Amino acid sequence: MGTAPKRPTIKQIAEETGLSVTAVSYALRGERVSAATIARVQAVADELGYSADPVARALRGGRTGTIGLLVGSLADFWQQTLAHAVQRELRTHGLHVLLADADGDPAEELALAGRLAAQRVDGLLVAPIGPAGGDWAKLTERTPTVTIAGRLPGAELAGEVVFDQTAGVGEVLRHLHALGHRRIAVLSWAIAASPDRPTERAVREQAAALALDCEIVPCAYSLDGSRPLALEVLAREDRPTAIFCLSDSIAYGVLHGCRELGLSVPGDVSIVGFDDHPLSRLVDPPLTSVNWSIDRTARAAVGFLVDHLAGTRGEQRVVIAPTLSVRVSSGPAAG
Amino acid sequence: MGTAPKRPTIKQIAEETGLSVTAVSYALRGERVSAATIARVQAVADELGYSADPVARALRGGRTGTIGLLVGSLADFWQQTLAHAVQRELRTHGLHVLLADADGDPAEELALAGRLAAQRVDGLLVAPIGPAGGDWAKLTERTPTVTIAGRLPGAELAGEVVFDQTAGVGEVLRHLHALGHRRIAVLSWAIAASPDRPTERAVREQAAALALDCEIVPCAYSLDGSRPLALEVLAREDRPTAIFCLSDSIAYGVLHGCRELGLSVPGDVSIVGFDDHPLSRLVDPPLTSVNWSIDRTARAAVGFLVDHLAGTRGEQRVVIAPTLSVRVSSGPAAG
DNA sequence: ATGAAAGCGCTAACAG
């Protein structure tokens, strides 16, 4: 075909109007120049369908209108939902999302954040995998960062949305304890990559306090990751009477495994999830889980970033309290 | 504190090595210069932790290593899964994702695609909402584009992944017909925004051929969108004996509604979905749905784009055939 | 109120 129809530039508007690029640049942002000029420039800009080139702006050092979202693993259904909530929230502020998925690898996490920063995102939203990562200080010094449900070593933050994991773990463990469970398997996607997460620590401490026999088992995310593992754990001689999954996605896989083994839930084994995905009330049986309001989480995280970008507010912080939703999948310990 | 530690540039390497920026630029890409120079430049680059600035590259006109993914609505669970699959597939090619969500609005779709193009994505993956949109020709002429399960009016494509919707609809309608259903409600998220999609047309035509009484009802995506609607449809005097949902997300909301109304599925009403989300086999009751291999879809779409980016292969095309997964949610028509 | 010129970091002619 013909030559590529390039997007209109400020220079074209300058030629059309007989002004200089400088004048146009100012006019487009409604600065300095006369009202008449502004109107004229706007008219031409609209006619040409002009919009500022975000890349040129970025190179010059301005805002890009894009926020980086870095999640631990998109294989996790809850994090998919988080991505949606965040993207929806950002849109209300006219911002866009550059999405990156660390795919469960803490080492990858920092590298990806660097990529995002190199793309000149105006800010970074990070749902960290665990405290393993390297040196976040340099990166967060230049790019405003808000963490969601996790810590970044040495990072300078614009804000953080903290999940009270200790409370959440406590709710679940006490719930299971009250139902008579004593031997519990805890399935964690993070334990292999990042053994010392607060969540796993909380499990150990509180299990000890309640005199529970808790074994923490490393586990891949996702249905297909946890199902075979569940089959193995459940086939054991001294099978646990309850399985506490540190993510609903994992719990779904376990549910699947139970079905294959012909085990009744909660008759033979109780199952509890940990993030209350919207579908958890619809699965069979409805899954007992811990809810951390995803809307509040997304709104707070984005709000912190936007505040920081607007004026300069200091580091903001909110703690999201867990709510245990007791449904059908957890019941009295068998035998 | 202190001054912002900017990222290293090609110029710094030039100073370190005593070469010109040009020489360094070539050396970094292993072109033209001597092996010795390449080695020396590489060494300094590594030491400084240099990596090319994607923004500068983009402005200059080169590749960014980023692909835009434009989905109809991230509120839809299947599209969330698609986003994950695509992102995973792109990663194997060293590519990144810029994600945009049209949120069900066909008008927004083209605008977002423009934003993505302005960000200089190397290519575009679009799962279109419907044929409503404006003029895609100009955009797709400059940015290689692959469509997934939908058409773009006037677009020049690098490839397309076509879902055989007609076959899918046929499978479902014949399945329901064989079970004795004659009055069927079809819930579609697209019907309001984009009334003439092939899918809806296929429903009308095939319903007529089978002498089915099919009413197409517009419906928001997502659980919360379809649940109230389901309540209304199911409360009618002449309630349909089956509900065919043009996305599993919608079906989940309907399932939820049935539960609230105390209706048994499939005893009182049968329900069928349309994209076979991984959780559909786990919900209660397991959902009959139509599967379009998401892995094949993502792999083909990304493959087409990568091929186009590499050499220049002509427009590629694949048709994904549907597979009906009959599960528990569909049964003989009541009464 | 407007314009000229420099520069963000990189690549691609076009010399030498």
Add this chain to the structure above:
DNA sequence: CTGTTAGCGCTTTCAT
């Protein structure tokens, strides 16, 4: 094999 120069589109001194 290597260096000079120009330019991608925009914003920002600094003049006028």
